[in-house]
Amino acid sequence: MEILELLTERKFGALKPLVASMNATDLAGVFEQIENETDLPVLFRILPKDLAAETFVEMDGDLKEKLLGALNDKELRAVMDELFLDDTVDIIEEMPASVVKRMLAQSDAETRAYINEILKYPKDSAGSIMTIEFVALRKAMTVDEAFERIRKTAIDKETIYTCYVTDDKNKLLGLVSAKDLMLAQKTATIGEIITENVIYAYTEDDKEDVARKISDYGFLALPIVDREMRLVGIVTVDDAMDVLQEENTEDIAKMAAVTPTDKPYLKTSVWRICINRLPWLLILLVSSTFSGLIISANEATLNMPVYGIVLTACMPMLMGTGGNAGSQASAMIIRGIALKEVSFSDLWRVVWKEIRVSVLLGAILSAACFLKVLFVDKLYAVQNGTLVALVISLSMLCTIFFAKLIGAILPLLAKKLKLDPAVVASPFITTIVDVLSLTIYCAFAVAILGSL
Amino acid sequence: MEILELLTERKFGALKPLVASMNATDLAGVFEQIENETDLPVLFRILPKDLAAETFVEMDGDLKEKLLGALNDKELRAVMDELFLDDTVDIIEEMPASVVKRMLAQSDAETRAYINEILKYPKDSAGSIMTIEFVALRKAMTVDEAFERIRKTAIDKETIYTCYVTDDKNKLLGLVSAKDLMLAQKTATIGEIITENVIYAYTEDDKEDVARKISDYGFLALPIVDREMRLVGIVTVDDAMDVLQEENTEDIAKMAAVTPTDKPYLKTSVWRICINRLPWLLILLVSSTFSGLIISANEATLNMPVYGIVLTACMPMLMGTGGNAGSQASAMIIRGIALKEVSFSDLWRVVWKEIRVSVLLGAILSAACFLKVLFVDKLYAVQNGTLVALVISLSMLCTIFFAKLIGAILPLLAKKLKLDPAVVASPFITTIVDVLSLTIYCAFAVAILGSL
Numbered sequence: 001m002e003i004l005e006l007l008t009e010r011k012f013g014a015l016k017p018l019v020a021s022m023n024a025t026d027l028a029g030v031f032e033q034i035e036n037e038t039d040l041p042v043l044f045r046i047l048p049k050d051l052a053a054e055t056f057v058e059m060d061g062d063l064k065e066k067l068l069g070a071l072n073d074k075e076l077r078a079v080m081d082e083l084f085l086d087d088t089v090d091i092i093e094e095m096p097a098s099v100v101k102r103m104l105a106q107s108d109a110e111t112r113a114y115i116n117e118i119l120k121y122p123k124d125s126a127g128s129i130m131t132i133e134f135v136a137l138r139k140a141m142t143v144d145e146a147f148e149r150i151r152k153t154a155i156d157k158e159t160i161y162t163c164y165v166t167d168d169k170n171k172l173l174g175l176v177s178a179k180d181l182m183l184a185q186k187t188a189t190i191g192e193i194i195t196e197n198v199i200y201a202y203t204e205d206d207k208e209d210v211a212r213k214i215s216d217y218g219f220l221a222l223p224i225v226d227r228e229m230r231l232v233g234i235v236t237v238d239d240a241m242d243v244l245q246e247e248n249t250e251d252i253a254k255m256a257a258v259t260p261t262d263k264p265y266l267k268t269s270v271w272r273i274c275i276n277r278l279p280w281l282l283i284l285l286v287s288s289t290f291s292g293l294i295i296s297a298n299e300a301t302l303n304m305p306v307y308g309i310v311l312t313a314c315m316p317m318l319m320g321t322g323g324n325a326g327s328q329a330s331a332m333i334i335r336g337i338a339l340k341e342v343s344f345s346d347l348w349r350v351v352w353k354e355i356r357v358s359v360l361l362g363a364i365l366s367a368a369c370f371l372k373v374l375f376v377d378k379l380y381a382v383q384n385g386t387l388v389a390l391v392i393s394l395s396m397l398c399t400i401f402f403a404k405l406i407g408a409i410l411p412l413l414a415k416k417l418k419l420d421p422a423v424v425a426s427p428f429i430t431t432i433v434d435v436l437s438l439t440i441y442c443a444f445a446v447a448i449l450g451s452l
Numbered sequence: 453m454e455i456l457e458l459l460t461e462r463k464f465g466a467l468k469p470l471v472a473s474m475n476a477t478d479l480a481g482v483f484e485q486i487e488n489e490t491d492l493p494v495l496f497r498i499l500p501k502d503l504a505a506e507t508f509v510e511m512d513g514d515l516k517e518k519l520l521g522a523l524n525d526k527e528l529r530a531v532m533d534e535l536f537l538d539d540t541v542d543i544i545e546e547m548p549a550s551v552v553k554r555m556l557a558q559s560d561a562e563t564r565a566y567i568n569e570i571l572k573y574p575k576d577s578a579g580s581i582m583t584i585e586f587v588a589l590r591k592a593m594t595v596d597e598a599f600e601r602i603r604k605t606a607i608d609k610e611t612i613y614t615c616y617v618t619d620d621k622n623k624l625l626g627l628v629s630a631k632d633l634m635l636a637q638k639t640a641t642i643g644e645i646i647t648e649n650v651i652y653a654y655t656e657d658d659k660e661d662v663a664r665k666i667s668d669y670g671f672l673a674l675p676i677v678d679r680e681m682r683l684v685g686i687v688t689v690d691d692a693m694d695v696l697q698e699e700n701t702e703d704i705a706k707m708a709a710v711t712p713t714d715k716p717y718l719k720t721s722v723w724r725i726c727i728n729r730l731p732w733l734l735i736l737l738v739s740s741t742f743s744g745l746i747i748s749a750n751e752a753t754l755n756m757p758v759y760g761i762v763l764t765a766c767m768p769m770l771m772g773t774g775g776n777a778g779s780q781a782s783a784m785i786i787r788g789i790a791l792k793e794v795s796f797s798d799l800w801r802v803v804w805k806e807i808r809v810s811v812l813l814g815a816i817l818s819a820a821c822f823l824k825v826l827f828v829d830k831l832y833a834v835q836n837g838t839l840v841a842l843v844i845s846l847s848m849l850c851t852i853f854f855a856k857l858i859g860a861i862l863p864l865l866a867k868k869l870k871l872d873p874a875v876v877a878s879p880f881i882t883t884i885v886d887v888l889s890l891t892i893y894c895a896f897a898v899a900i901l902g903s904l
Contacts, residue, residue, distance in 0.1 A: 021649045025669050151634055160631055161613050161672075178630055179612055182603055197473045215697065217477050218690035220613075220672065237689055238670035241696070245667065248700040249787055252707070256783030256878065257776055264793040265784050266801060270808040277780050278813055284776050285817060289824070291768030299761040309751040312764055316743030316886050319768065324709055324736050324879045328729050331708030332717050335701055341716040349718060356722045361730055365737060372741070426708065426878045427776045434768050 003030050007043055016046050024051060028058035031067075041070040053082030060267065061094050068099055077106040084158055085111065086131035086239070089118045126210040127203035129243065130224045130233030135163040137176060139191035143184045146176070158236050162221045165194050172223055172231040174198050200225050203232060208247050211240035212340065251338060255331065255425035257284065284431050291319075291434045298442040301450060310382075311445060314373065314392050315438070321365065322399035322437040323430035329354055329407030330429045334421045337411060344416040350408050358404035365400060366393040384449070391444045398444075399437040406432060455482050459495055468498050476503060480510035483519075493522040505534030512719065513546050520551055529558040536610055537563065538583035538691070541570045578662040579655035581695065582676045582685030587615040589628060591643035595636045598628070610688050614673045617646050624675055624683040626650050652677050655684060660699050663692035664792065703790060707783065707877035709736065736883050743771075743886045750894040753902060762831065763897060766844050767890070773817065774851035774889040775882035781806055781859030782881045786873045789863060796868040802860050810856035817852060818845040836901070843896045850896075851889040858884060 006015040019027060027047070034040055044052055044067060056064065056079055068076065080088065080103060088107070092100050092115060104112055114132060121127030135157050137146050146163065154160045161178045174196040184193045200223045201210045214222050214237055221234045250260035257280035261268055268276075295302065295315075302311050333350065336342030342350065370393035379385035407429050411421035458467040471479060479499070486492055496504055496519060508516065508531055520528065532540065532555060540559070544552050544567060556564055566584060573579030587609055589598050598615065606612045613630045626648040636645045652675045653662045666674050666689055673686045702712035709732035713720055720728075747754065747767075754763050785802065788794030794802065822845035831837035859881050863873035 023649065023651065023669065147634065154631055154635055160634070178634075179606055182599065182612070182630075183606055197475065199475065215690075215693045217475065218693075220689075237672075237693075238667075241667045241670075241689075241693055244693070244697065245791070249791070252704065252783055252787045255704070255707070256779050258780045258784060264791070265788040266794060266798060266805075270805060270812070273784075273805070273809050274812050277777075277809070278816060280780075281773060281776055281813065281817055282820065285769060285773050285821065288769040288772035291772070292765035292829075295765040295768070296761050302761065302764065309748050309754065312754065313744035313747040315767070316747070316771065316890070317737060317740040319771075320740035320743070320883060320886060321733060321737050323882070324733055325729075327708045327879065328710045328732075331704055332710060332725075335704045336717040339697070339701070339716070342718060346718060353718075353722060353725070357725050357729070360722070360726050361733065364730060365733055368734065369737065377744075427779065430775070430882070431772060434772060438768070 003043075004033060007034070007039055008036075010042075012046060015043075019043070019046060020048055020051065022051075024054035024058045027051070027055040028060075028063075031055065031059055031063055037066060037070070040067050041075075044071070045075070049078060050082050053079050057083065057087045057091070061263075062267070064091060065095060065099060068095070068102070073102075073106055076102065080107045080111070084131060085114055085133055086118075086129065086158070089115055089128075092119070121203060124207050125203060126201050126205045126207050126224050126235060127233070129207050129210075129239055130203070130235050131158050131239075132233045133158045134221070134223075134231075134234040135160055136166050136170075136231065137163050137190050139165055139167070139173065139189065139194065141190045142186065143181055143188050143190070143193070144186040146181055146190055147186075150178075150181075158234070159221050162219070162234075164223050164231055164234070165190055166231050170230040172198065172200060172225050172229055175223070198223065201235075202227065207235075207243050210235050211243035211247075214240040215244060247338070251334070251422045254420060254422035255334065257281070257425075257427040280427065284427055287431045288434060291438050294435065294438040294442060298438075298445070301442055301445045310373075310377070310379065310388060311391075311441075315441070317369070318392070318395055318399055318437050318441055319434045321396060322403040322433040323426075325358070325361065325400045326403035326407035326429040326433045327426040329357075329404045330411055330425050333408050333411045334425055337415050337421045342412070344412050347409070347412055350412065351405065354404045354408040355401075358401045361404075362397040362400035366397040369393045369396045387448055391441070391448050395437065395441040395444050398440045399433065402436055402440075403429070403433045406436070455495075456485060459486070459491055460488075462494075464498060467495075471495070471498060472500055472503065474503075476506035476510050479503070479507040480512075480515075483507070483511055483515055489518060489522070492519050493527075496523070497527070501530060502534050505531050509535065509539045509543070513715075514719070516543060517547060517551060520547070520554070525554075525558055528554065532559045532563070536583060537566055537585055538570075538581065538610070541567055541580075544571070573655060576659050577655060578653050578657045578659050578676050578687060579685070581659050581662075581691055582655070582687050583610050583691075584685045585610045586673070586675075586683075586686040587612050588622075588683065589615050589617050589642050591617055591619070591625065591641065591646065593642045594638065595633055595640050595642070595645070596638040598633055598642055599638075602630075602633075610686070611673050614671070614686075616675050616683055616686070617642055618683050622682040624650065624652060624677050624681055627675070650675065653687075654679065659687075659695050662687050663695035663699075666692040667696060699790070703786070703874045706872060706874035707786065709733070709877075709879040732879065736879055739883045740886060743890050746887060746890040746894060750897070753894055753897045762825075762829070762834075762840060763843075763893075766825065767893070769821070770844070770847055770851055770889050770893055771886045773848065774855040774885040775878075777810070777813065777852045778855035778859035778881040778885045779878040781809075781856045782863055782877050785860050785863045786877055789867050789873045794864070796864050799861070799864050802864065803857065806856045806860040807853075810853045813856075814849040814852035818848040821845045821848045839900055843893070843900050846900075847889065847893040847896050850892045851885065854888055854892070855881070855885045858888070 003018060047055060092103060133156055135150055150160050163176050165173045165176060167173055174194040175198050176190055176194055180193050199217060203224055203226055210222055221236045223231055224233045224235060226232050253260040259276040261276060333342060370389050373392050374380050374389045379389050410424040414421045414424050455470060499507060544555060585608055587602055602612050615628050617625045617628060619625055626646040627650050628642055628646055632645050651669060655676055655678055662674060673688045675683055676685045676687060678684050705712040711728040713728060785794060822841050825844050826832050826841045831841050862876040866873045866876050
C-alpha cells in the first residue's frame with residue numbers, strides 16, 4: 001500500500017496531503033496494517049488535529065491503547081480536546097485503568113465532570129450512549145439568531161441538523177430542524193416554526209429501545225430527558241446503528257449458546273472464546289443426560305428382539321426433527337420480540353398459530369416418515385412392521401406439536417420473567433425437545449408394541 | 453384511545469388539530485387500530501397532505517391496499533404527488549398488479565419513467581433502494597447561491613444535509629454538507645469548500661454492503677453512481693437502517709432453517725409459515741436418516757449384552773454436545789462474515805483458532821464426561837466399565853474437534869461458493885455432526901470393546 005511505503009521511507013512531504021484527504025474510517029484501517037509499532041505515532045502526528053481524533057475513535061481497542069502509550073501528555077491532551085464527549089466516554093470504558101488515569105489527567109475539569117456524570121448511568125441505558133453536545137435554542141430567538149448560534153458552536157456539536165428548543169429551566173419544549181430553519185423567514189422566531197410534539201426518551205431507558213425508536217421514526221437524533229423533562233443529551237443515528245448491530249450480534253451469539261463479546265471473532269483470544277462457550281456446553285451436556293436416562297429406563301422396549309435395532313435407529317431422526325421444528329418457532333418468536341412485533345400479551349395468538357402450523361407440518365412430516373420407514377427401510381416385510389411404523393410416525397406428530405409449542409412459548413415466558421428471550425433458542429429447545437421426544441417415543445412403543 | 457373515539461363520533465373539529473400535531477409513524481399505528489374499514493379514508497382525508505403521504509408510507513401492506521381501494525383517483529393522485537420517489541417504488545413493489553396499475557395511471561410521466569428505471573435494478577442492488585431526490589450543486593456556485601437552490605428545492609428532497617457536487621455531464625465530483633455551507637463565507641464558491649475524496653457505491657452493488665458502508669462511516673447518505681461515475685441517486689441512512697434490520701432478520705431465520713419473509717410473525721398466515729418451514733424440515737429429516745443407518749450398521753456393537761443399553765443411552769449426549777459445539781462455531785463465523793470481519797482469506801486463521809479452542813474445550817468436556825459416566829452412571833462397578841467410559845469420552849473429544857472445524861469451515865466455504873453462509877447454521881451443522889459423532893462413536897466402540 002502506498003501510504004505504508006511512504007511511511008517506511010519517511011516521505012512526509014508526499015504523505016501529508018495524501019492522508020489529509022482520507023476519511024477517518026479508512027485511515028483507521030491503514031493504522032491496523034502498520035506492523036512496526038513505532039510507526040504508529042509517526043503517522044498519527046502527520047494528521048490534521050481533528051482528523052487525528054476522528055481516526056483515533058475508529059481504531060480498535062488494542063490499537064488505541066498502543067497509540068495512547070506512544071503519545072506524550074501534550075499530544076494526548078490535543079486528542080482529548082478534539083474528541084466528542086460521547087466518544088471519550090466510550091474510550092474510557094474500554095481502556096485499562098492506567099490509561100484512563102492518564103486520559104483524565106489530560107482533560108479539563110468540565111470534561112472530567114461530564115465523564116463522571118455519564119459513567120453513572122447504567123451500562124445499557126440511553127444515558128450511557130448519549131452526548132451532551134447538541135444545539136439548544138430558545139423560543140424567542142429569530143431564525144437569523146439561531147443560525148448565528150449554530151455557526152458559533154457547530155464545530156463542537158455532534159449534529160446541527162436537529163436543534164432542540166428549551167426554556168430557561170432547560171425543559172424540552174420542541175425541536176427545529178436545520179431544514180425548517182433554512183426554509184423559514186430570517187425574521188421568524190423559533191417559537192413560530194417549532195415542532196412541539198417531540199418524541200423523546202428518558203436517560204434510564206434501554207439503549208436498544210432508544211436505537212429502535214430512532215430507526216422506526218427515521219430520526220437523525222433523539223433527545224434524552226430526565227424525569228423532570230429537562231433535556232440532558234441526545235443520541236444520534238450513527239450511534240443508534242451501532243447499538244442495533246451490537247444487539248443483533250449479541251442475540252445471534254446467545255441463540256447459539258455463546259456468551260457475547262464485543263470483540264470481532266478474529267481478535268478474540270482462544271482463551272476468551274473457550275470461556276464464552278464452555279459453560280453453555282457443560283449445562284447442555286448435563287441436561288442431555290436426561291435423554292440417556294429415558295433410554296436406559298426403556299431398555300426392554302428399545303431392545304425388543306423382534307424389531308431389532310429399528311427403534312433405536314429412528315431416534316436421531318425423531319430427536320433431530322423435533323429439535324429443528326422447535327428451533328424454527330423459537331427463532332421466529334425471539335426475533336419478533338427483539339423487533340417489538342410480538343409481546344407476552346400475544347401469547348394466545350402465538351399459541352393458536354403454532355398449533356395450526358404444527359398440526360399441518362406434523363401431519364405432512366409424519367406421513368412422509370410413515371411411508372419412508374415402511375417402504376424405504378422395508379418395515380412392511382417385518383412382522384408387525386406397520387405397527388412399528390405407526391409408533392414412529394405418531395411420535396413424530398406429537399414431537400413436532402410439542403416442540404413448536406415449547407419453542408414458541410418459552411421465549412415469551414422468558415421475556416415476561418425479564419430474562420433474555422435469545423437464551424432459550426435452538427440449543428436449549430433442542431435439549432428439552434430431545435427428552436420430550438424420547439419420552440413420547442418410548443410411551444408409544446410400550447403402548448402399541450409392548451402388549452404384542 | 454382518544455382519536456378513535458373522536459373519529460367514531462365524527463368530531464372533526466377536535467380531531468383535525470390533534471392528528472396534525474402527530475408524527476407519521478404513530479399515526480400509522482392509529483390507522484392499524486381502526487376496526488371499521490370505512491373509517492380509514494375518513495381519518496386519512498383529515499390529515500394535511502404531506503403528513504397523509506408520510507403516514508401512508510409507514511402503514512403495512514394490507515392497510516395500504518385497503519386504503520388505496522377506498523380513495524378516489526383524485527385523492528390517490530394527491531398522495532402520489534406527495535410521496536418520495538423511493539417510497540413510491542417500495543409501495544409499487546409491494547402492491548398487487550391491479551393496484552399498481554391504478555397508481556401508475558395517477559402519476560405523471562416523469563414519475564412513471566423513474567419508477568420503470570428503478571424497477572430495472574436487481575432486487576437486492578443499491579439501485580433498487582436509492583432515491584433520485586438529492587440536491588446537486590455545481591463547483592462554480594457561491595455558498596449563497598447554493599442556499600438559494602436548497603431553499604427552492606428542499607421540500608422535494610429526501611435529505612438536504614449532504615449536497616453532491618457534479619459537473620455538467622453529471623459526473624460526481626465531491627460533496628458539501630449543510631454544515632460546511634453554514635460555516636462558510638457566503639461569497640465562497642462550492643469549489644472552495646468541496647470535499648473531493650468522496651465514498652460512493654455503484655448501482656449494482658449489494659444493498660447490504662451499501663447499508664453497512666453508511667453504518668461504518670457514519671454517513672447520512674451515500675451517493676450511488678453508474679460505471680461512468682455519473683451520480684444517479686443516493687441511499688439515505690434511514691433506508692440503510694431498514695436494510696440492515698431486514699438482513700439481520702433474514703439471517704436469523706435462515707440460521708434456524710426457515711425461509712425468510714418480510715412480514716412480521718403475527719401477520720404471516722399459517723399457510724405461509726408452513727411453506728417457509730416445511731422444505732427445511734423435510735431435507736433435515738431425510739438427512740438425519742443417515743444417523744439411523746449408522747446405528748443399524750453397528751447393531752452388534754451397540755447391543756453388546758455385556759454393556760446393556762449404556763452405549764445407546766450416551767448417544768443423545770454425544771450428538772447433542774457435538775451439535776451445540778458446531779453451532780457455536782458456525783454462528784460466530786456466519787455473523788463475522790455478515791459484519792465483514794471474517795472472509796475466506798482468513799480460513800487458516802479461523803481453522804487454527806478453532807483447533808486450539810476445540811482441543812481445550814474437548815479436553816475439559818471429555819474429562820467431565822469420563823468422570824460422569826464412571827461415577828454418576830456407576831460404570832466403575834461394571835466389568836470393563838472404564839473402557840466403556842474411555843470410548844465415550846474419546847468420542848466426545850473427537851466429536852467436538854470435528855464439529856468445531858466443520859462449523860467454522862462450512863460457512864466460509866459457502867461464502868466462497870457464493871452461497872448464503874447463514875444457511876449452513878445450526879440445523880445443518882447439527883445434522884452433519886450427528887452422523888459424524890455416531891460414526892466416531894461406533895468406530896471407537898468396535899476398536900476398543902469389539903475385541904473383548
